Amino acid sequence: MRTITEVSERIVETPSTVTLRFRYAPSALPGQFVMIWLPGDDELPMSLSYTGESKGVTIKAMGATTRAALSIPAGAPVGIRGPYGNHFDLTPKRILLVGGGSGTAVLAPAAEAAARSGGSVVSALGATTAAELLFLDRARGFSETVEVATDDGSRGHHGFVTDVSQRLLSEREFDAVWTCGPEVMMRKVIAAAEPRHVPVFCSMERQMKCALGMCDACALGPYHVCTDGPVFPAPQLAALPEFGRTKRDSSGRKVPL
Amino acid sequence: MVDLRTTVAGISFRNPLWLASGIWGESGNSLKGAWDAGAGGVVTKSIGSEPRLGYPNPTIETYDKWGMLNAMGLPNPGIAEYPQEIEVARSAGATVIGSVFGADADEFAALAGRMAATGVVAIELNLSCPHAKGLGSEIGQDPDQVRDVVAAVKRAVRIPVIAKITPNHYDVPMLAEAAENAGADAISAINTVRAMAVDVRLRRPVLAHGSGGLSGPAIKPVGLACVWQIYERVKIPIIGIGGIISADDVIEYLLAGARAVQVGTAVAFEGIGIFHRLREDLSTRLAALGVATTGELVGAGHRGAGAA
Numbered sequence: 001m002r003t004i005t006e007v008s009e010r011i012v013e014t015p016s017t018v019t020l021r022f023r024y025a026p027s028a029l030p031g032q033f034v035m036i037w038l039p040g041d042d043e044l045p046m047s048l049s050y051t052g053e054s055k056g057v058t059i060k061a062m063g064a065t066t067r068a069a070l071s072i073p074a075g076a077p078v079g080i081r082g083p084y085g086n087h088f089d090l091t092p093k094r095i096l097l098v099g100g101g102s103g104t105a106v107l108a109p110a111a112e113a114a115a116r117s118g119g120s121v122v123s124a125l126g127a128t129t130a131a132e133l134l135f136l137d138r139a140r141g142f143s144e145t146v147e148v149a150t151d152d153g154s155r156g157h158h159g160f161v162t163d164v165s166q167r168l169l170s171e172r173e174f175d176a177v178w179t180c181g182p183e184v185m186m187r188k189v190i191a192a193a194e195p196r197h198v199p200v201f202c203s204m205e206r207q208m209k210c211a212l213g214m215c216d217a218c219a220l221g222p223y224h225v226c227t228d229g230p231v232f233p234a235p236q237l238a239a240l241p242e243f244g245r246t247k248r249d250s251s252g253r254k255v256p257l
Numbered sequence: 258m259v260d261l262r263t264t265v266a267g268i269s270f271r272n273p274l275w276l277a278s279g280i281w282g283e284s285g286n287s288l289k290g291a292w293d294a295g296a297g298g299v300v301t302k303s304i305g306s307e308p309r310l311g312y313p314n315p316t317i318e319t320y321d322k323w324g325m326l327n328a329m330g331l332p333n334p335g336i337a338e339y340p341q342e343i344e345v346a347r348s349a350g351a352t353v354i355g356s357v358f359g360a361d362a363d364e365f366a367a368l369a370g371r372m373a374a375t376g377v378v379a380i381e382l383n384l385s386c387p388h389a390k391g392l393g394s395e396i397g398q399d400p401d402q403v404r405d406v407v408a409a410v411k412r413a414v415r416i417p418v419i420a421k422i423t424p425n426h427y428d429v430p431m432l433a434e435a436a437e438n439a440g441a442d443a444i445s446a447i448n449t450v451r452a453m454a455v456d457v458r459l460r461r462p463v464l465a466h467g468s469g470g471l472s473g474p475a476i477k478p479v480g481l482a483c484v485w486q487i488y489e490r491v492k493i494p495i496i497g498i499g500g501i502i503s504a505d506d507v508i509e510y511l512l513a514g515a516r517a518v519q520v521g522t523a524v525a526f527e528g529i530g531i532f533h534r535l536r537e538d539l540s541t542r543l544a545a546l547g548v549a550t551t552g553e554l555v556g557a558g559h560r561g562a563g564a565a
Contacts, residue, residue, distance in 0.1 A: 001319060004458045035314070039459050043314035077459060079315070210317045214525040215329060216283035216302070222290055227528070250310035252283035252302070252334040 002079040010074045014132045018070045021056040024080045029087035030110035031231045035211050037079030045208040047106035058105035084211045085230045092175035097123040098165045100181020104134045106203045115142040126161025130154040162188040174198050183244040190234040200234035259543045260550045265494045266417035266442035272297035277521030278356040285345025292351035295532035303356040303383040308335035313465045318454040325522050328388040328469030340375040358383040362409035373414040385423035385448030387470040394423040400435035407439035417442035425451045429483045430490040437491045445496040446483045473522040474500040481513050488514025504538035512558030
């Protein structure tokens, strides 16, 4: 069943990203996702960017529905079901967070929980340009150090966030890496962490319909992202030929990422 | 020791618990996963001539543990690309049944021919999807079209042909008879029951498509009645579908006349491990009942019972 709730607050995070906050009572853990229905339009799987009773999702304009979602006003009704899927294991104490673009949305609540329970977080955030850096202020709140990279060099390192995370991995010791962003980026994060034996956990995105482990829309190798994920330990992903290369469209056909 | 092996239309299955069409069936890895989890056979997603995206979300509404409503809209990768998925499952040893849907007898026959070439053991004809215009039950509610489709497919393939029948008709057994008369080798019954969800606050249907099909425990009594009645009207084997979640559910379908069953919605409730659990529970339950093979129970409910 869905709960119809109202958008309590709409926050413009970047020119292409908006956070919608709403009251939704069921408890959720960082890393889990909800299905959010925009009545009259689509229903989307969205990782929670806020997991308390006042929850939130942070939506980036990608397709027609996400573009429309950006203009949803406070007070608008939305349908929520979930939360679904697994979550980040919060036991590691020294965390490296690597967020690419809107991928930081799902990492932020996990990092906040880790910091609250005495962990230390170092964050590497990447974006196309300075204005698109998501949750920079929020990251300063939960991180010991925040480093940024932009494709155009408008802020921080001029280049890939993986250049930054690779350097951080060589300079410091970490118990775990949490990452979300383009799969090519996550592949590079895994490649850099593997020789140092730092476990990497990736939050994955795929087309979803049922979110209940039934319809097969989010099939990823032998896994279903909705029930086996969305958080995957790197060894589960590294062996998959589709990781970083293909996804399935709504028909189930394999298409390039 | 209970022997769960089951023969349907001359094909041997390691147990009577099949994965239903539409569940875990879009990708070969998932079909393999269901097989590895213990399913006796795995039915593919219904495949059409061309890739089909299906309906926008919401495509699902859930009702705790008693039912589920869906209008997926027959999404599928299309027959040109699907054989590579079947190959993944077949190379893992899975017994695969290929489900197809079409708009008329010619399309069904062409698809069935291409599906048969992938090495599936049987074809299941989707004559029963309740939410796709010009397809599924819109064809399957007309006994003349059922006859034409089955006859055309029988001419096109040598492997057994299973007609999957809709419950959304005033005389369900008549549809099964039409399939049998046209040469069908078995009947699957039932597909989902046409249904709808409406949201009070939004004053609109929940599913993007409007109506959909109800599955899960809520429809088990409907499925049992259909299987029971079909058993009294046709001689070909029946595969029972609808709301199966326990060993007793399976036995009820056997008693009503099913030789095998399909499990779908329960996978969402319990995960794919349900096949292992059902297989173990069924063995235990049949042993306790002093039953050596599932075949002993097929239709046994009819002997000495009044007409339904």
